[in-house]
Amino acid sequence: MNIQKLPWAGIRLISGTTAIVIDPLFNFPSKFGQPHDSLYPLDEFGAVDAVLITHQHGDHFDPEAIATYYGEDIPVYVPAEALHLTSSGKLKDIRGVFPEDSFQVGAFTVTAAQSVDGVGDPQVAWIVEDGEKKVIHCGDTLWHGYWWKFAKTFGPFDAACLPVNGAVIELPGLTPSGQPICLTPEQAVSAANILGANTLIPIHYGTIHHPPVYQQAPNLLDRLRTAAKNTMKLAILDVKDTITL
Numbered sequence: 001m002n003i004q005k006l007p008w009a010g011i012r013l014i015s016g017t018t019a020i021v022i023d024p025l026f027n028f029p030s031k032f033g034q035p036h037d038s039l040y041p042l043d044e045f046g047a048v049d050a051v052l053i054t055h056q057h058g059d060h061f062d063p064e065a066i067a068t069y070y071g072e073d074i075p076v077y078v079p080a081e082a083l084h085l086t087s088s089g090k091l092k093d094i095r096g097v098f099p100e101d102s103f104q105v106g107a108f109t110v111t112a113a114q115s116v117d118g119v120g121d122p123q124v125a126w127i128v129e130d131g132e133k134k135v136i137h138c139g140d141t142l143w144h145g146y147w148w149k150f151a152k153t154f155g156p157f158d159a160a161c162l163p164v165n166g167a168v169i170e171l172p173g174l175t176p177s178g179q180p181i182c183l184t185p186e187q188a189v190s191a192a193n194i195l196g197a198n199t200l201i202p203i204h205y206g207t208i209h210h211p212p213v214y215q216q217a218p219n220l221l222d223r224l225r226t227a228a229k230n231t232m233k234l235a236i237l238d239v240k241d242t243i244t245l
Helices: 063-070 080-085 147-153 185-195 220-228
Strands: 002-005 011-015 018-022 050-052 076-079 094-097 102-105 108-114 124-129 134-137 159-163 199-203 242-244
Touching (some): 018 124
Parallel strands (some): 018 050, 134 159, 159 199
Antiparallel strands (some): 011 018, 108 124
16 A cells, blocks of 8 residues: 655555545635645646545635546545535535445545544544555544544554644634644654554644644654654655655
8 A cells, every 4th residue: 555645634545556535635725824835736646536534624625626636526425424514516426424434445445433623523534444554544633532442443553644733723703722623743643552553644734834823833743753752653754755555
């Protein structure tokens, strides 16, 4: 299995002639100012057979880009509870999936798993395996108690793609908490350790930093390296980089 890094939280998984993408992003949400990394037309990363979406937030679900670069008929899998929130006139094949539902996409078996969104919206993690390797992608989850269940039911994992930017937000209509809405670097390493992940691939950092609306954790890569040292393999990928598990 090959894993290619896309901007922000996106990854592309390839096994044989099958490719799927999780949370691809091209159109940057204006409420976050300007992106701090480059965004690329999605077809620059190659074709895909299906799209998996962890949740409907604009930095994870980009229906316009999906329709433009993958086609309006591409199968798009979303949390079943968010199906009414992801309706798009451009996308003609949006499918709702509940936690622990599984389905086949070519060489891949895909399973949805529980997740906990930082502002309480429906979200799932995606577990993808090809008979030889197994990967989990956890969107922008915060810390929760499902890690041990994942490890027991689905683990161990060859790689875990986990958010690491520990973002603190101040959005209109929400009382500021001062608390991170997704995993901090240290929490990501702890989660990957519980999951039995051989490799931690950090996602969901760098592109968005727009205080006070959205503020990522300081020195996050240094903190991540320190936390992961002598614990697990850390694969910090630039956009378009590909690793083979």
